[in-house]
Amino acid sequence: MKKKDIYTLGLLIILTFLTALFSTNFNTFRYVTIIILVLSALKFLLVAFNFMDLKHANPFWKVLIITYLVFFVGIISLIL
Amino acid sequence: MEAIKIDYKNIYYPPGGILIWILIFLELITFGIALIVLVINSSKEPEIFHQSRLALNATFGALNTIFLLTSGFFMATTVHQFKLKNSKKASFYLNLTMLGGLLFLILKGIEYYLKINTGHTIGYNSFFTFYWLLTGFHVIHVIVGLVILLFMKNGIKKSKSLLEDVEASAAFWHMCDLIWLLLFPTLYLIF
Numbered sequence: 001m002k003k004k005d006i007y008t009l010g011l012l013i014i015l016t017f018l019t020a021l022f023s024t025n026f027n028t029f030r031y032v033t034i035i036i037l038v039l040s041a042l043k044f045l046l047v048a049f050n051f052m053d054l055k056h057a058n059p060f061w062k063v064l065i066i067t068y069l070v071f072f073v074g075i076i077s078l079i080l
Numbered sequence: 081m082e083a084i085k086i087d088y089k090n091i092y093y094p095p096g097g098i099l100i101w102i103l104i105f106l107e108l109i110t111f112g113i114a115l116i117v118l119v120i121n122s123s124k125e126p127e128i129f130h131q132s133r134l135a136l137n138a139t140f141g142a143l144n145t146i147f148l149l150t151s152g153f154f155m156a157t158t159v160h161q162f163k164l165k166n167s168k169k170a171s172f173y174l175n176l177t178m179l180g181g182l183l184f185l186i187l188k189g190i191e192y193y194l195k196i197n198t199g200h201t202i203g204y205n206s207f208f209t210f211y212w213l214l215t216g217f218h219v220i221h222v223i224v225g226l227v228i229l230l231f232m233k234n235g236i237k238k239s240k241s242l243l244e245d246v247e248a249s250a251a252f253w254h255m256c257d258l259i260w261l262l263l264f265p266t267l268y269l270i271f
């Protein structure tokens with residue numbers, strides 16, 4: 001068991017609770033929606049880079065996944 | 081113990097292989113477009129989407145997130161142990177990975193059962209049409225992932241699995257996490 005993976009899991013669980021906390025307590029504010037999306041995007045990157053080992057991959061794949069996330073979060077934030 | 085090494089810096093060999101990553105991006109784009117269409121629809125019926133979102137159980141959603149993330153952690157550990165040529169430990173962590181997937185499916189089943197009982201079926205309104213289709217397709221991915229992991233477990237047991245197979249199966253399993261990490265906030269939290 002890698003220590004790095006244990007820390008990643010801990011961080012992912014903390015971010016999940018933070019996301020739920022923001023959603024249940026402050027969901028009337030528009031900027032909270034953006035915070036929730038950004039926190040989820042962070043979790044997405046943690047899984048892709050640490051669990052899927054993308055951090056060791058060619059920069060092309062890293063840029064591709066970050067570009068996808070920026071587009072996804074950006075478009076949803078603009079529509080909401 | 082000496083670990084197996086692969087040159088991941090090669091553009092044609094991301095962890096798991098290029099084919100699984102093409103599939104992952106196609107899946108992410110498909111789910112991404114569906115979620116964007118969902119959000120566009122929400123701007124036409126904001127009150128219906130807000131009330132429907134409140135009808136979902138965010139605690140179930142958060143718990144399922146934790147099940148999948150923990151399962152993903154065990155999957156990463158399985159691959160690590162396999163690289164160290166420790167088949168017994170790899171098999172043990174693979175069992176824990178599958179347990180996480182099963183817990184996800186059980187909780188999702190309970191959630192579906194409760195939704196059907198309260199009448200929130202696929203035709204209830206446009207939010208629930210998206211909810212059932214998106215989470216339903218995701219559940220199918222999790223089931224397919226579990227079947228792949230079962231084959232992988234058998235391969236590890238008989239020492240037939242190659243690192244490429246294990247990494248590709250792991251990448252598919254992690255893809256289920258990635259899709260859920262997009263579905264959970266969009267369906268359960270933001271409206």
